[in-house]
Amino acid sequence: MNYTSFYVDLAQQYAQQQLISQQVGALAGGSVGRGEADRFSDLDLNVYTSNQEQPHYSANVLFQEHVIQLHVHPLPQMERIIDSPWDFRFLEEARIVSDPSGLLQALIDDASAYFQSPQGRERMLSQAKAAIAEHQAWLQESLDAQERMTASFAADAVWGEAAQAYAYFVHGAMSTGGLLPIMRQLDLYPAYREIRFGAGSIDPDKLLTSLQAYRAYLRERNDDADAFGLQSVQDELTARKAARYKEAGDPDNLAWQLYAEAFWCYLALDDGLSFEQHARGLPEAMQAHLVTLGFRTYSEEQIHTLMKQAEHLISLSEEGRVR
Numbered sequence: 001m002n003y004t005s006f007y008v009d010l011a012q013q014y015a016q017q018q019l020i021s022q023q024v025g026a027l028a029g030g031s032v033g034r035g036e037a038d039r040f041s042d043l044d045l046n047v048y049t050s051n052q053e054q055p056h057y058s059a060n061v062l063f064q065e066h067v068i069q070l071h072v073h074p075l076p077q078m079e080r081i082i083d084s085p086w087d088f089r090f091l092e093e094a095r096i097v098s099d100p101s102g103l104l105q106a107l108i109d110d111a112s113a114y115f116q117s118p119q120g121r122e123r124m125l126s127q128a129k130a131a132i133a134e135h136q137a138w139l140q141e142s143l144d145a146q147e148r149m150t151a152s153f154a155a156d157a158v159w160g161e162a163a164q165a166y167a168y169f170v171h172g173a174m175s176t177g178g179l180l181p182i183m184r185q186l187d188l189y190p191a192y193r194e195i196r197f198g199a200g201s202i203d204p205d206k207l208l209t210s211l212q213a214y215r216a217y218l219r220e221r222n223d224d225a226d227a228f229g230l231q232s233v234q235d236e237l238t239a240r241k242a243a244r245y246k247e248a249g250d251p252d253n254l255a256w257q258l259y260a261e262a263f264w265c266y267l268a269l270d271d272g273l274s275f276e277q278h279a280r281g282l283p284e285a286m287q288a289h290l291v292t293l294g295f296r297t298y299s300e301e302q303i304h305t306l307m308k309q310a311e312h313l314i315s316l317s318e319e320g321r322v323r
Helices: 003-017 030-034 078-083 085-093 103-116 118-144 148-171 179-183 189-197 204-220 233-248 251-269 275-280 284-292 300-321
Strands: 023-028 043-049 057-063 066-074 095-098
Touching: 003 023, 003 030, 003 043, 003 057, 003 066, 003 095, 023 030, 023 103, 030 043, 030 085, 066 233, 078 085, 078 103, 085 103, 085 118, 095 103, 103 118, 118 148, 118 300, 148 179, 148 251, 148 275, 148 300, 179 251, 189 251, 189 300, 204 233, 204 251, 204 284, 233 251, 251 275
Parallel strands: 043 066
Antiparallel strands: 023 043, 023 095, 057 066
């Protein structure tokens, strides 16, 4: 079965039958947009409207017995893309499923030309480096506040942003699932793996159970019943992801992604507490689940190693920017 064709057809039907006010068009993202969908994939559908006051929102919708992760946005203007191209780079791998006026195709053509221009690539790398600098500031603030677990996550965020820049500028890749395989080609990866995953084995089933338990705990304590990241359907989609990496024999990749997803769940709670405060207030069982998911406190030496690796990745990205 061609899963990409299946999901493209599903997206086209949804875009035609479930019109959103002032809808301009729709794009399929992720594995469907890249033409890499498999039986574990889901559909990320981005719908754009002509209403520039349209607030961004996301929702899990059931359509023809399939879950669609729907994201609604105002149609971006080219000026905004030129100002923040790193944030819009996914347009290069998106697939148009609805575009009656041709506005999306014109926008993607113009955006892609800018992304590949010397000026665009320079601006994109500059923006990626600015995001890394923000994470570095967060790291230092966390260290100053003696919140070392948060500092450790911030160090991971610095490394992750630098790795994404390397994957894009050197390999032209944007897939989250494809990031670690790219990084494994580098000599720095064994040291990173030891820091991030440790020496023990990774049990995909325990990871999945811990994330489901943590999400359910947060959902019960969240005032926003519609919080996108905490809805129980996310467990179903995560289970598909787990099945994919179990079949591929790549538990590291699953652990890396579920670690980030757990932090995303914390952000969805929006209780005003820093992560450190939040983690300390959890019941012991929930704290244990966070440990299973990879939340740990790095040593000063480990943080230093991650920062040096990020610096090296940015250096490689600078070399790859010119092509």
